[in-house]
Amino acid sequence: MSEVVHVPLGARAYDVHVGRGLMARVGAAITPLLRRPRVFVVTEERVAAAHLSALRTGLGDIAAEVLTLPPGEATKSWNQLARTVEWLLDAKCERGDVVVAFGGGVIGDLVGFAAAILRRGVRFVQIPTTLLAQVDSSVGGKTGINTRHGKNLVGAFHQPSLVLADVDVLDTLPDRDFRAGYGEVMKYGLLGDADFFAWLEKNGPRLAGDPDLRAEAVRHSVAMKAEIVARDETEQGDRALLNLGHTFCHALEAATGYSDRLLHGEGVAIGCALAFELSARMGLCPQEEPSRVRAHLARMDLMRDLRDIPGDLPDAEALLALMGQDKKVVAGRLRFVLARGIGDAFVTDAVDPEDVLAVLRFAA
Template identity: 55%
Template sequence: MSAAVPAPATAEPIVVPVALAERSYDILIGRHQLCEAAETIARRFPGARAAIVTDENLAALHAPALESCLHRVGVTTTRLTVPPGEASKSYARFIELCDGLLAAKIERNDLVIALGGGVVGDLSGFAASVLRRGVRLIQIPTSLLAQVDSSVGGKTGINSSHGKNLIGAFHQPALVVCDTALLDTLSEREFKAGYAEVVKYGLIDDAGFFNWCEVNWRRVMKGGPERDHAVATACRAKAAIVARDEREDGDRALLNLGHTFAHALERLTRYDSTRLVHGEAVAIGLCLAFRFSQRLALCSGQDAERVARHLASVGLPTRLQDVPGAAGTAAEIVEAMTQDKKVKRGALTFILAHGIGKAFIAPGVATEAALDFIESELAGA
């Protein structure tokens, strides 16, 4: 599918503000928003040049359309590309990207535009955070996962052999544009993986939204107004949490529901997207978080089963046995968890739940309890 000639916007975008005082910005959500985004960029950042960072697949799919729209409103662009996949969130690609931006003479008043999924957004954002001690960033996420999660909130970073996203910085974007029509080009697997992050917001503190997802998930997949509603609801939820706790000193950690398990699984599968992509790891992690909560007598088995049933109905993995090539031993999984960013003085912190829409931060969970739970999960208990 070619996006060289952008379609006109089908409606005015939904605007979700992220209230962070002098670092406040808007999230614009709707179908066919690329050219409208270009006009917004030209109006809000007059005279700025733009470096578009994208991956090698999207360079042909969406970059020409964005460049055409920007050129039409007088914005000069440079394009830099990175290989697709989690492996690009590395020291080597980070250095290469920084050097490329410097070679393009991107200045502090110019723009880095991240056109891609979470990998491009995280890598570009980290580069923008340090380039000339801080360059303005615009996120144009092209995956569902990035639209509802990684593009919003200012977390940027790369991976280490010790774990995921362990090197990075907080660097809020100046604008986020969620063109939901771009999601039409995703594979079914990628879209479903992103959907796990949508459901997460209902599980954290919005049981009504989880109910809505159970009824409407097929329409979200098809791309009608339900898709825009789902993206906007998720973005509003994240914006509210980020506004309260920008740097994850408190309840922003709730956004990591399922992620302590997920990041460990990604590390153990060596970030091999042919085996497991982030959203699939999150789906397993969400189910594990609820089953662990059930095991600790914190929530009902009915809620844990309901979460797993919904994710399975969408076609997402729900158990450790669903990881191709095996997830690893219980000891290996717990060891991988000890590199989680929420670990404090060696003690594990989980996001657990008293039920659907009732997540909470659980610091100081005993390693033995986690190990025993994972052993039982691997045994199929």
């Protein structure tokens, strides 16, 4: 049982299937895309151990060449990108073939970028295995890697040909990873749908144990993202709203060395809390709004402040300097996604750095 969300991008349009039991039917879903019964699967060690045999079974008569990479954010690197591209060339992946990104956001971003540059562009399919990837990174065509300068600073827009989000796969996801992915789910309510945020306040704690609620949360998140991407594929305007919390998040990820000290979704959760704190400090929304955000994060057992991150962090000034490398900087001015209230976000560069510093010190 699954639902389909269409991403209407003309010649680059594709469907996102969301539901249960999709792994068992992956071969039937992918076959219409294939010129020959062969795919090139790139995954990571933890996903391979838990789900690769099920993927092979679901592919049926479709042959699968498989590359397994190390897990973790550090895999989004020049070295692993080169390794992936060279492996695809060694395996004789042709321009008409399909590459499968089988994993979380790290694998999806890396493999999508490899597909974008291989032979000047080959098609790829996303089979996201984390909550974060299912609701966010697998949809919209953003691909890329990290460098020493910051996160996702090298990449390309390259839309997938198909996304298969099987919510049953999330049953094996560690609790911390599921909660981290929830940071991206919550973001959708905060940026543009107050009713969805209210639904999450009611149902959020039950998502991990209820696959039907989980499927509805994923479907709604994907539908919101698809609608925004259709309006603004390459982030010239509205799509920047999807970066709510990410200016803070990316600086914190850089400060923690893209390590397991801070998962991306945890950084997004902290970033959303800080974005609402900054909005309230600037008089854009009442203080009750960030308090409500924090209360929900607490109920979901998610990080809310810098002090929740284990280990030492740079001071506020150093974190602000890291934000200067963010992709959203325009003419040297930082752009933030702020909010007039829950469900009413907007993008602005009219932010006093002293207000940002004050919020960072408040959260430290």
